Amino acid sequence: MSKQNPFEGSAAGIPTFSVIMPAYNTERFVDKALDSLLQQHCQDFEVVFIDDGSTDNTASLARKILSHWGGGYTFLHQENQGVGRARNNAIKHARGKYLFFLDSDDTVGPEMLGQVRGVVGRSFPDVVATGWKRIDEEGEEIEDGFFITRILQRCLRSLQNGSYSS
Amino acid sequence: MPSEPSERIVQFLKGLFPLWIGAFLVKRSLVEEKMIEFFSRLPVHDDVFFMLRCLFHMESYELIDKELSSYRKRKGSVTLDRNYEDLVLKAEIHLMREVKRLFDGLDRCPGESLKYCNRRLTLAYFRRLKGFVMEGREDLFSLASREGVFRNLLSDMTLSGSYSANDRFKAFLALFFPVLYRLRYRIKRKKLSKLH
Numbered sequence: 001m002s003k004q005n006p007f008e009g010s011a012a013g014i015p016t017f018s019v020i021m022p023a024y025n026t027e028r029f030v031d032k033a034l035d036s037l038l039q040q041h042c043q044d045f046e047v048v049f050i051d052d053g054s055t056d057n058t059a060s061l062a063r064k065i066l067s068h069w070g071g072g073y074t075f076l077h078q079e080n081q082g083v084g085r086a087r088n089n090a091i092k093h094a095r096g097k098y099l100f101f102l103d104s105d106d107t108v109g110p111e112m113l114g115q116v117r118g119v120v121g122r123s124f125p126d127v128v129a130t131g132w133k134r135i136d137e138e139g140e141e142i143e144d145g146f147f148i149t150r151i152l153q154r155c156l157r158s159l160q161n162g163s164y165s166s
Numbered sequence: 167m168p169s170e171p172s173e174r175i176v177q178f179l180k181g182l183f184p185l186w187i188g189a190f191l192v193k194r195s196l197v198e199e200k201m202i203e204f205f206s207r208l209p210v211h212d213d214v215f216f217m218l219r220c221l222f223h224m225e226s227y228e229l230i231d232k233e234l235s236s237y238r239k240r241k242g243s244v245t246l247d248r249n250y251e252d253l254v255l256k257a258e259i260h261l262m263r264e265v266k267r268l269f270d271g272l273d274r275c276p277g278e279s280l281k282y283c284n285r286r287l288t289l290a291y292f293r294r295l296k297g298f299v300m301e302g303r304e305d306l307f308s309l310a311s312r313e314g315v316f317r318n319l320l321s322d323m324t325l326s327g328s329y330s331a332n333d334r335f336k337a338f339l340a341l342f343f344p345v346l347y348r349l350r351y352r353i354k355r356k357k358l359s360k361l362h
Contacts, residue, residue, distance in 0.1 A: 018194065084204035087216075091197060100191045101213065116191060126224055127217075128191040 015072065016117055017045035018096030022086035023104035024052040027061055034065045036107035042114035045100070047073040048090040053080030058104070098128070192220050 019037060023030055037047065049066060051059040059077065066073045074093045078086060091099060098120060102108065116128055190213070196202070200223040204216045 017191070087204045091194075091203075094194060097194060098191045099194050099197060101216075120191075126193045126196050127220055129217075130190075 015044050015046045015096045016120070017098050017100050017113055018094035019045055019047050019100045019102050020087055020090045020094060021047060021049045021102050021104050022052055022083050022090065023049065023054060023058050023062060024080065024083065024086075025054045025056050025058055026104040027054075027056045027058045029105035030058050030062050031065060032107055033102065033104050034062060036110070037102065038065070038069045038071070039110055040108070040113045041110055042117050043071060044117060045113060046071065046094075046096055048076065048093050049073065050076040050078060050086045050090045052078060052083065052086040062104075190217055196220065196223065 021033065021037075026033075034047075034049075047066060047069075049062050051062065063075055066075060074090075076090060076093065078089060087101065098116075100113075100116075112130070116130070119125070120128060192202075197220070202216065202219050202223060204213070
């Protein structure tokens with residue numbers, strides 16, 4: 001069975017990524033999260049933003065930022081039902097080949113989606129996981145997650161050899 | 167078109183591990199095909215369980231084991247919650263716990279037990295367990311999981327007949343004389359390290 005190229009849909013207006021962003025009362029962070037996302041060098045994505053019944057200005061802020069963006073987005077609103085249900089509802093509206101779950105109090109580096117696109121374009125994986133950095137409210141780095149233990153190195157090696165497909 | 171498990175590949179970027187942190191992307195077709203959802207009633211770690219469910223459907227059991235290990239290190243619990251609304255979800259969680267238990271069992275055996283375990287047979291074993299769970303055959307599930315991995319592997323080896331006498335000897339040693347097996351492995355490793 002041939003693997004399906006995730007970029008086949010791009011020409012037909014289907015983005016490679018659907019970025020799912022649920023939000024609940026995150027008006028202090030949501031602008032940073034959306035800015036970091038919308039400034040991606042790779043613009044092959046849509047945003048599915050879902051407000052989970054916020055009682056602050058989260059929804060209006062997000063709507064304003066998204067409306068000034070030239071890309072495709074879906075803005076959803078639901079009564080407060082929890083982040084899990086919010087994500088499930090957002091998935092139903094996603095059109096992209098890959099679902100990327102980004103919280104409204106997280107940010108991503110400008111190259112992130114571009115790098116992932118490079119990887120998924122080569123091997124069409126089912127799942128992609130990346131590293132992380134923990135930052136404080138000022139954006140100062142506290143710690144990062146770029147460590148690999150011995151056992152995991154072994155896994156990585158077997159992955160590189162192509163022997164880790166299930 | 168739905169892809170077969172053999173087609174499924176987990177791709178990691180630099181700084182992958184552990185899985186519970188960092189960005190997580192999944193093919194939409196996988197989520198739709200397997201109807202994978204976030205647990206709506208979990209107050210925390212719903213994303214962890216979503217990842218686990220994706221891995222479960224991809225039959226990436228070793229990664230489930232690693233994920234659960236790191237999850238537990240963070241004091242996470244995999245206890246069944248009676249409020250889970252979906253029986254299939256319950257079954258999946260149950261199997262994940264079982265997978266973890268089996269891998270814990272493997273850990274008590276030689277350090278290289280995962281390597282020693284034939285990947286194809288291990289997968290076949292978990293598929294069998296998964297089948298019992300999905301069919302609601304808890305009796306068969308309990309029986310099969312009680313039998314343990316090594317006994318199954320041994321019987322499969324005997325049945326298939328495609329394993330060398332050396333493989334069978336190693337399995338016998340690992341099952342009944344794990345200390346000797348470990349010693350043998352250590353000696354072999356020392357020899358190999360000298361060669362390199």
